[in-house]
Amino acid sequence: MNKELLHNKLIEWYEQNHRILPWRETDDPYKIWISEIILQQTRVAQGMEYYHRLITRFPDIQSLAQAHEDEVLLYWQGLGYYSRARNLHKAAQLMKNHAIFHQEMRLLGDKARGEEIFAALKSMPGVGDYTAGAIASFAFNLPYPALDGNVYRVLSRLYDCEIAFDTTQGKKHFRQLAEELLDKERPRLFNSAIMELGALHCVPTAPDCSTCPLNTWCKALTNNTVELLPVRKPRPKVRDRYLEYTIYIARDKTTLIHQRKENDIWKHLWEFVCAERTGEEAIRRKVKGEKILELTHVLSHQKLHARFVIKNVSELPEIPDTVVVSLSDLDNYAFSRLTLKAIEKLLIPHRLFLPPKQ
Ligand code: SF4
CATH class of the missing domain: 1.10.340.30 (Hypothetical protein; domain 2)
Incomplete structure (x- = not known):
């Protein structure tokens, strides 16, 4: 050569x-x-x-x-x-x-x-x-x-x-x-x-x-x-996860969010109140709420099956590790792309959150 x-x-x-x-x-x-x-x-x-x-x-x-x-x-x-x-x-x-x-x-x-x-x-x-x-x-x-x-x-x-x-x-x-x-x-x-x-x-x-x-x-x-070519090693199996998000909305247009702290996906990003379910639980559970949105989000080794539910309440419940924020302030927090999609599909069309003008 x-x-x-x-x-x-x-x-x-x-x-x-x-x-x-x-x-x-x-x-x-x-x-x-x-x-x-x-x-x-x-x-x-x-x-x-x-x-x-x-x-x-x-x-x-x-x-x-x-x-x-x-x-x-x-x-x-x-x-x-x-x-x-x-x-x-x-x-x-x-x-x-x-x-x-x-x-x-x-x-x-x-x-x-x-x-x-x-x-x-x-x-x-x-x-x-x-x-x-x-x-x-x-x-x-x-x-x-x-x-x-x-x-x-x-x-x-x-x-x-x-x-x-x-x-x-x-x-x-x-x-x-x-x-x-x-x-x-x-x-x-x-x-x-x-x-x-x-x-x-x-x-x-x-x-x-x-x-x-x-x-x-x-x-x-x-x-x-x-x-x-090129040859790469076999990819690891993708893990399915089931996440259930509740978007509480109080009369004064506040909601609850929490910051992910654990060593897991999206560390230090914010999200709505989240409960992780097993696959069976997620399928069996009948979730009640005003508006429900189901999304699938694929990461490198995980497939996330997410369900977002809006719950209108007179007062926000007390949930450990959450903070109360006004819906109009959501753009001051960093969210995962999945949560941003839910905001875009559930909150913006109903004028519950208006994105700031660019
Ligand atoms: S395989 Fe790639 S490097 Fe080889 S001749 Fe074709 S374009 Fe060029």
Whole structure:
């Protein structure tokens, strides 16, 4: 494999085809970090809006560190995988004075301090090998690979590799391949290019291999195994859960909400009064209320069967760990996407809650 030629072809393709994305127009590690955390489980189109909102409200690491976690969650609302937002906030508090986030300090001998920078990035909550490699290469042009799902796909096809990339053995193997393939002189450009190739060209189904800049070297193309790759380990079984929400509405237009504290889904997000049922209970129970809404919500390993019931009451009941809020103040709290859907379908049409004008 003539690596130099491969690098040139890939980078030339990138320069002609890449999307203009705001986090690619900067070498500010803070902005790159924010974008990478957003994009971990979110598509670019949706992530873009959140990126702009977060950067506008928290333009630097200090402003993020000083914010209350509830506010960060509010800005993350609807994006899912909320541990990302909590880790972002925690990491900002830990790293707000670190040299890597200060422009004047970043300029001093970065290359020589590559390992130190990478180790500092890896120490941040929510930052693993991929994110540390992405920030190290995009912000500091350091020679670290950044293996996201798109890169795993390209590499598994380029080398016709059948090892499941999401196992410990697979991660180690692909990391070695990526380190060997990396353009050590132009890591920023190379990582951007291979990620973009996976996102736009070497797509999961029916990639156009005839126009691919890597087709000269692609073993899967030669061996006719493109559609069989990449290989991943079998997915764990999805667990069904049954959640019954009661939306109490008092005469004075107040309701009860509580914040999820336990180590479970949606930690630190707010929701209406919730009882978890077994599947049998949920099917058997006849629920009485003014308005009932049933929703199914799928998370990575859980399928949630939710039932929302509005109960109009003269006075709110006393329920431990709940707080009384006015319906008109609901937009000051961060809710899961499931609860937002219920607000949208049950409260807004009946003018029980009016969303603020954007
Ligand atoms: S030749 Fe086809 S399978 Fe191989 S890297 Fe290019 S697009 Fe992917």
